[in-house]
Amino acid sequence: MKLTVSKSKNSASFYVQKSIRKPNGSVTTVTIEKLGNLDEVRTKAGGMDPYVWAQEYVNELNRREYEEQKEIIVSYSPSKLLRKDERKSYNCGYLFLQKIYYSLGLDRICKTISSRHLFEYDLNDILSKLVYARILYPSSKLAANRQAASFLEKPSFELHDIYRALSVLAEENDFIQAELYKNSQKVVGRRRDILYYDCTNYFFELEQADDLRRYGKSKQHQPLPLVGMGLFMDYDGIPLAFDIYPGNKSEQPTLKPLEKKILKDYGLEQVIVCTDAGLSSKTNRKFNDLSIGSERVRSFITTQSVKKLPAYLKEFALAPSGWRLMGEDRTYALNELDENEYYDKIFYKERWIKEDLSSRKMREGAKPLEQRLVVSFSPKYKNYQRKIRQGQIDRAQELIKSGRYKQRPKNQNDPHRFIARDVMTADGEACTKEVPYLNMDAIAEEEKYDGFYAVCTNLEEMSVDQIIRINKKRWEIEECFRIMKTEFKARPVFLQREDRIKAHFLTCFLALIIFRILEKKLYEKYTCEEIVSTLREMTMYRPGEKLGYMPSYTRTNLTDALHEASGFRTDYEILTDISIKRVIRNSKKK
Secondary structure, rough: OOOEEEOOOEEEEEEEEEEEEEOEEEEEEEEEEEEEEEHHHHHHHOOOOOHHHHHHHHHHHHHHHHHHOOOOOOOOOOOOOOOOOOOOOEOOOOHHHHHHHHHHHHHHHHHHHHHOOOOOOOOHHHHHHHHHHHOOOHHHHHHHHHHHHHHHHOOOHHHHHHHHHHHHHOEEEHHHHHHHHHHOOOOOOOOOOOOEEEEEEOEEEEOOOOOEEEEOOOOOOOOOOOEEEEEEOOOOOEEEEEEEEEOOOHHHHHHHHHHHHEEEOOOOOOOEEEEEEEHHOOHHHOOOOOOEEEEEEEEEEEEEOOOOOOHHHHHHHOOOOOOOOOOOOOEHHHHHHHOOOOOOOEEEEEEEEEOOOOOOHHHHHOOOOOOEEEEEEEEHHHHHHHHHHHHHHHHHHHHHHHHHOOOOOOOOOOOOHHHEEEEOOOOOOOOOOOEEEEEEHHHHHHEEEEEEOEEOOOOOOOOOHHHHHHHOOHHHHHHHHHHHHHHHOOOOOOOOOOHHHHHHHHHHHHHHHHHHHHHHHHHOOOHHHHHHHHHHEEEEEEEOOOEEEOOOOOOHHHHHHHHHHHOOOOOOOEEEEHHHHHHHHHHHHO
């Protein structure tokens, strides 16, 4: 590289240029950097002669380029011991998470929080390391503190600082979520009009319940105290907001408070809220049935159990006649269909219904809730349900044959629901001997609903195709919970204080947002397990002081995609200390 000065009558312009040989053999000169005009360079020089400063700047660039390009020879001795307590291996996979962390402005959020509190530790360093460790090495805070030492950047905090920071994070939970949503809109496109809400819970291995961890119905069927989590997700599958509530609390009342909060704090106006049947109480539906003038402000799409419909609506839903295909005017009769011909088709029918209100409410002038019931039927879905059920029936038969069946509550996937019991002798006389058998009536009753699926909505003009397409994306919120529970191991939680437990789930929530954005940047080509395991395995070996870092991971299509999405590379044969510092700086660029 060389310094080029282009002089004019009244000034001069300074350039850093380099000669490059083209593939055809010709040589061309390209501008690497424009340093500015004479006045700008004089300002940068800080009192030095601008020409001298500019030449020294170019000399330094050449020195760095030489350091980066020169071959490094490392010698080893089979008789020389390693230095005690000297770390040789470092993880660099966290840098790809760090790129998103800083682009979301979490460092600025931490800086704002720090200005409101009196503490000396680096909150940003603690939060960032907790988030990276939650994705790469999910474990306790004690273990996360140890794992933080394996990152290229040495942590600046001690274990006791982590616990103190958790209390601050819990106090600033709402502020962090609101600011994060605002910042995230600059990083990734987020649809503001369609929201998904669902709940799950986490059990704790303790015998004594407290105000937060209470006994309730566990999603994982554990008879232990629980903490519940409500989560809002946007249309693109990125978490929006969450809240924690006592484990014995019903899920249905948790929707309104959190939705009110995000409508206010996030500045959302017209929204469609999608939920499953368990959260579709009349109260929640009526809350999201709001119009101002002729404009609908809040709407809902919720799944509806066909089995739980009133008799007249169930009759309508299961009737074989009156079915349509998208984009066609003709009607079909299901009992006349060749299901092989229409295997991949989805048939539908719809009607409007009104929720019954008490006479008292009617006298007060309350309006009934008008809803659009959309029922769909798919031969493919019917076949899928029967295949799943057959496996459960086979399991029930095995339980009967082995005598290992139990008396326990039945759920929709428990094969015990197909086992009936009679107490009789071989001659049919009553006695104390129990005889189990396969309940064919229960199987036939379930088969009536195979292939049918229903949703309720108050959207008037939206097409059935759009409603079905929106509702189908509910699987992504289930995927969010699965990632937190399996990949990020959100439990067990090795914390006792309520505020720190809530802060723990905040770090899980932040980790989930960062990870989902990373998935989007990778065009969703790779599974969660592939991405996490690759980031975890991306380590670098440091052969010695001032000898740089050598990647000790396998370069793959996924590592190439990570580098391309993040704008830096860690997969050269060896990276000098200067190169690593540049990579770290790039990972923190907004």
